[in-house]
Amino acid sequence: MESSRLFSIILFLYTTVLSISSINCTENNNLITNQAALFVFGDSLFDAGNYKYINSSSAFQSNFFPYGQTTFKFPTGRVSDGRLITDFIAENAWLPLIPPNLQPSNGNSQFTYGANFAYGGAGALVETNPGMVRDLGTQLNSFKNVVRSLKSALGEAEANKIFSRAVYLFNIGGNDLVYPLVANSSLFQSNTKENFVDFVIGNTTSVVKEVYKIGGRKYGFLNMGAYECAPAISILDTTNIGSCSKPVAELIYLYNKKFPDALRRLQRELSGFRYALHDYHTSLLERINNPSKYGFKVGNMGCCGSGPFRGINTCGNRMGQSYELCENINDYLFFDSSHLTEKAHRQIAELIWSGPPNVTRPYNLKTLFQLN
Template sequence: MERSRLFPTILFLFTIILSINSINCTENDNDLVTDQAALFVFGDSLFDAGNNNYINTTTRSNFFPYGQTFFKFPTGRVSDGRLITDFIAEKAWLPLIPPNLQPGNSNSQLTYGLNFASAGAGALVETFPGTVIDLGTQLNSFKNVERSLRSALGDAEAKKILSRAVYMFSIGSNDLFFPLVANSSLFQSNTKERFVDFVIGNTTSVLEEVYKMGGRKFGFLNMGAYECAPPSLLLDPANIGSCSKPVAELINLHNKRFPDALNQLQRKLSGFRYALHDYHTSLLDRINNPSKYGFKVGQMGCCGSGPFRGINTCGGRMGQSYELCENVNDYLFFDSSHLTEKAHQQVAELVWSGPPNVTGPYNLKALFELN
């Protein structure tokens, strides 16, 4: 029993030490070289570690009760604590990967990775325009990182770091939801199939750009079961509490076509390797069977207002009142659309070491071990 308690403590302390070292080490070429495979993170609120804190947007979570569980203060993560990518970093013996826009990131941090994700972001520039960092802009920021690495280390060493790194993406859900809450000419002027293909095409074009810069190992989650998340349960006023069929239709289209796109990239790009986690299945099973995974509530947010706490007022967002549950560990969802740290940890375990029918053809552990 004592040994089982000791290991997480040692792991946590080691992570903190790595984080301090990554910030404080001196800036010379020898200090920048590391044998650790870096982690670069792209995407939306599922992965945003706080980039939206530094842009002009209302899509932020830098206020209580966000961050209350692990950090004890709001970091900009849309959860009560750590995200899936935070747990992945810990498992890969990396420091927690900071937001790209966080002031004070040193060149030495670049060798461990950076987080470019932005809450609300989509693969399309038309998704919540002007209020988020879309995927294409995240790519441009990564190109700046590549140039910094090449300048500091030279082409050969920079290429080694970029080729050994793992690149994680969570993108697309906001693209599918945006037409349901705002006018989208792109959505209205195309079939649903063609619209989903636009989303996937924008995503894969970014993947190809990262590949051209040396990236070879990629991690993805398919679209989660957001048709049954608390906000979706409110979309049909005549059928409150039922999963949304229009949302499900778009999600199912994306999840059917995205693996084919990844297979095409693998055939096209020599050395392209990827892990795709079936997030839809893992989330839906927890929504429908919460007690199986240690939760008491699967279809209601811990923080929010309205039926199922499905209205995103957590923390008094937009000046509105909200409710907060007593025990966050009882809940799958922390706010109306985002999971608790406890749920993130469970999903991270599946992404890290799940079998091929859960995360495949590789899992993240296998990708980090690939040279």
């Protein structure tokens, strides 16, 4: 307990000192950082707390115990027991933790380091979880508001330096692929599966092009993780509880086959476009199938939840339902029915940050942050 409290104090001091030391105050009191900023887009894998500021009672909410207990000692809106992949990326880049964009205390001094627009339950399509989330297009509009704010505060030239040096990190599409299979949706009825996947990728690359127009040149992406084997998905087929979902796996396979081609097209079309693509499907599936190899005891079951494999999303008495909590979080790959533990996030973040080309290609994020 004492060591955990000491760690929290050190983390706070680190962030505070870093925030002060990395700022130059110009004569008009605008705050300019010397570091490449990090702007984050996506879904619950990356959401640092945006969801809690709008939807307090939704099934996607995680602003209650036991979420956040490992590092922060209180729920932050992150769908994990602690830090996310994006938090570890920020730490590796010597940035303070990037706050959720909707945090009321945000100002231009924070935005010069970046902002997190990710939103739990979000998709690239507006038809995914409609009325409950902020889709990728809405996240883009929020980013454009930050762009206007920084240009007003810093001037066009200084703001443009921030946007051209920044790294833009995306994880989106998982909810789009799963939603039509678990909800009463007509998204598949008028499209082939190939065309549907093309729509998801097309909406994503359209947003990337808009960010590029603003000045973004360096991007990080994850391909689609092995969600077909997540506890929540593995219990959908009541005749084969615990097995990976073939319908979800088929869609993910199509996505992961097509998405790298889309990024290569962007690289040909957009001068100066550079990217890192992490093979998240392989890194996650490896840990699900071989947990002990990566320091876990359990790879196919949630630490927090109820039902078979704790695959029912009741963690923290969500929606008023009871739940179970494992004794040792570090034994588990999954914290709840669909989301990973901080320990797992740290491992994945390291692969994205400094992984070799067979894991993250053609660049890794460490290289992108170093590129001018």
